[in-house]
Amino acid sequence: MDAALLEVRGCRQAYHKEASADLVVLDGVDLTLREGEIVALLGRSGSGKSTLLRIVSGLLRPTSGEVFWRGTALTGPADGVAMVFQSFALFPWLTVQENVELGLEARGVARAERERRAEAAIDLIGLGGFESAYPKELSGGMRQRVGLARALVVHPELLLMDEPFSALDVLTAETLRTDLIDLWVDGKLPVKSVLMVTHNIEEAVLMCDRILVFSSNPGRVASELTVPFPHPRNRLDPAFRQMVDDIYALMTRRPAAVPKAATEAPVSPLAMALQRVGINLMSGLMETMAADPYHGRADLPALAGALQYEVDELLPLGEALQLLRFAVVEEGDIMLTEGGQLFVNADTDERKRLFAAALRAHVPLVTMIRQVLDERWNHRASAVRFRDELEDHMSPEYADDTLRTVIGWGRYAEIFSYDEEAEQFNLDDIE
């Protein structure tokens, strides 16, 4: 018993970037997966958890580090591993039955055997009667059931799931989760172990035996938790709630400033990555927090529940407010600051002024762009240049997000204008 199914040691994934340091997505990740457990990789978007899943599945080879599948090094997609995709990845031209048979066909299973096993998997997952339907005739939940059946039919030892329920609505996702757990508890799932990626804390606590919490940039395993509750679990159980709260606190804890303080003496204004957060969302959240029942202080899990937000959506929002000193996020709570209160009570013009002041004080990139514009005789500057400079410090996607965010914020605060067609900053509409 407890034989290690999968072992990842010292895994590092970096994308080589010319003329600058490598962009590290994953760093120093260790993971051991034993038979009979469901493990969650929990983290924010960009924490490299999906990358790790792809490395485990053999779709991607890590830059360095080792992956062992049943004791032997992994060189490609392993035989006993099947994957469920976030986007379902169903073939629109194949029927449910044909989609499910795909993996068997690839293994050269004879036709009759194929049909028998596909039928069994389809019935198991509750798709009976839909065999001849095409994916486009199905709802999202039914489609993901096809994705599950397709993975289960090959009787994988390890089932990988990449945010399998995040494209579904709340009710459908819940049904699918409980169905899956029921099958698992009853021993009906033809798998030995499950590894799933999620950014939904409750989902992880509800389904998994172990949770690896990832920190971002670069992705590392920040902590590992064991979920002690037996199935079926009750979301309203105080112990369950406490665990969710604890994980929230864990994920909102300030990243230990150790590596930064030590290495980055002169912090470049371009080293700050921003996630795409809109002005309306920010002011909306501040208004909500200022009003009943929060009065300036809210428990993040409760707030997320009330707003029907996932941690992935709420945390960046909170962090953006924190960056601008409109709020403070701490140990799973978010509190409005004095500046935040001022903003809530202000009218439109005053809000813009406050926002502009906050930007100039706390987002050096905005100040830098404005400075460049002021210096130029024609008050124009190409965005490409800033993007390139950002890319020296972060991945291209991050650089793009950061630039887009800064453009949105700067436009709102009327610090600069932006011409999308020419990809140019300018001062045309300013004063």
Added chain:
Amino acid sequence: MSVTLPASLAAGRRLPNVWDIVAMICVFGALIAVAHVARGTMVPIDAPGATEVSLDPMRLPEYAVRTTLRMFAALLASLIFTFTFGTAAAKSRRAGLVLVPILDILQSVPILGFLTFTVVFFMNLFPGQVLGLELASIFAIFTSQAWNMAFSLYQSLKTVPADLNEATISFHLTGWQRFWRLEVPFAIPGLVWNTMMSMSGGWFFVVASEAVSVGDNTWKLPGIGSYVALALEQKDISAVLWAIGAMLAVILAYDQLLFRPLVAWSARFKFETTAGATADDPWMLRLLRRTHVLQLAGDGLGRFAGALGGMRLSFSHKPRGVMTRKPSRAVDIVCLALLAVILIWIGYEVVRFASEKLTWWDVAEAVGLGLITLVRVAVLMVLASLIWVPIGVWLGLRPVWARRAQPVAQFLAAFPANLLFPPVVLFIVYFDLSPDIWLTPLMVLGTQWYILFNVIAGAAAFPGDLREAAANFRVGGLLWWRKVMIPGILTYYVTGAITASGGSWNAAIVAEVASWGDTKLQAHGLGAYIAAATTDGKMEKVVLGVVVMSAFVVLFNRLLWRPLYAFAQRRLTLG
């Protein structure tokens, strides 16, 4: 679990119906026709009747069958080319580096100019046999069909959704299985559409390629094209009308029998995850589904194809999943060096050849004539747009009309415009008009429809809420066109206009020269230049003319249409 009966048993339960008998007659009829034509191609070239046509309308059905078979032979060749060339270009980075630009240029080269030389080549392959002529004709048709089909496959292969690709890898599909389970199905809708377009384009070449003269010899392969050529020579207007009728019948037949069902079938492979509105099955597809014999044959074929595509063939022993393999720079350098050597050699040969036979004066003349043709094409595009954009928008905004008009426009695009030349020539001769002006409309006769049906499609897809918003704010008149409709349909319009303008250049070779019996009308232009050089057998001038024309087309595309399209894509589409 349902019990699957063996096919033979299942068949025993159903008696043959009327459709089975109809289907049998059709299948055997087709087989006999193919056999008959195949026998005809093996005879010596001087055998009686081998290269003669008569204007007797009773012979037309036979000619129509022979012409159609030529077209399908060319289509088969095009498909083979597509699956080899297109796949190679998409799958191998190094091959793509060379093959994609080649394809791009080939698309714009008017191959019609080379007809004489390909005929000589194929006749030398099979001296004294009709087969050589047949192959030359098929090759000419092939050159009009293959490029856009290959391009379509290439583009599909390059845009296969990443998650499906990952799914095939993680489920251990081999390269062969992935090709047939994922890549080809994904490419099918585009390929079917382009095959249809190719068929239309092919007609133009049929008429030009069946009757060929090399030096003093003129051969006429039995077919509709030769029939038309002879009718023009003998000034037989009723024969021309008969030929038009026959061609209409053929186009209607393969449109209804082949392409409607194909398009309906290919809708299954459209990459969309929501169920859209589906049109009724065309009658032919219903027939196929109702006819037991054909259905069984189809099922069998499907199973066979499925088994073939499902074979676990693999072309490389490396696991395909690991994609972080670095391309070898050394091999890259060797490839590029080899390419450079070949290019230098070709360039040297071209310069040597050109400097022997051509002067700068010749080049200047060709470019000057090219400019004249350019003016023609530009004027025609403007005129065609002024006429067809408003009509297309009007039709497109009325769903009922759009549904009716769309197949008609497509049919008109398929109709070979050169068949309509004789009446126009008659008209010009009768009124003694200037060929320089009045031959010009012939160039867009066949190609203007691309503008029309693309605009119809664009207007039909125009978001209803935007129309309502425009109406709500009382946007009308010129403002409505400028701010609402034209930006909304620009991507569609440009797509149609690219095809139309490219086609017009090609048509210039045929349209700038027209004849009726002994009367020869000639306009000034690059097309007429190439046509004249072809008749005179002056290889170097043909090459020059074709190169100049290709350059014009490529420049036209690069400097006008592509930037316009990119702009429309970037700015005028939502999301």
